[in-house]
Amino acid sequence: MSPDGRRIAAQEPWDRKLLGESETAGTTVWDTATGEILARFDDGMYDAVAWHPHDELLATATTSVVHISRPDGEVLWTLSGHRASTRWRSFDIKDLALHPDGHQLASLSTDGTVRLWFLDGGTCTPSPVLRVRSGRPSSLAYTEDGSRIAVAVDGAGPQLWDPSSGERAETFDDCGREAMGIALDGQGRFVLGIGEEGRLQVVGQDGTCSPGTSTRITVPEFIATAPDGRIAVSGGKSRSLELWDADLTESSYIDLPEFIPDIGAPGELGRTAWGPDGTLYAVARWWGVIAWDGQGWRPFELP
Known part of the structure; x- marks a missing residue:
């Protein structure tokens, strides 16, 4: 979601292009008000996407490469350094995050690293590499003041890192x-999706974890929080979405329609994002971007 809420970007893999159903594979940008496509990049990027919080820049990633582009598709920088897949092992850049002031980009890969990049004065330069061990990093987020990066590590739990020094700050032993x-x-807290039995946990400002709340999303890998504190949870190839209140005390379960004439079945849900007005946007595999207004789903134009 762009900072002003007027545009949303998502990525489609090669499937539809190989099937002849799309002319491009990669990043697409939509107008959130009309659902119309504003730009399509045949860039092959399909792993992660993030908007710059202040400038007209879009970060996209695939396997081991990150692009920093303008919203019209002009690539300003190509960032490499993450390990590329081999015949015996595959790696992917799973997540991207930008520092709240926009001066640093973090890219997280299943190669066990989080690479940091400084964006300043029209330049982009590498900075410390966070070497996450004893697990498979899957998601990350900056704290509100940007002084820490929280990394969710499948197999090792969440960790806090200092993005300035590249040093490990602490682990959350109770998570x-x-x-x-x-x-x-x-609210200065983190919401964690835990794959063990499908649970959500809240990490307080003092670093303590809540006991956890069960979620019907068995693989809660995509979590998005709304301006009013509501929490959307999806993942694990589920065709449903779970919405929680800010305190994780009440939830509702939202299914996708099974089939819409001329559009077909939606496929599983992927990442979600909230607009400033509280509209929830999600990526459905075969529908592209869809919007939930609290009453029903609105499909956007397909690439």
């Missing part, structure tokens, strides 16, 4: 080790 997703909740 589940199968940490899949993580998001800042707007």
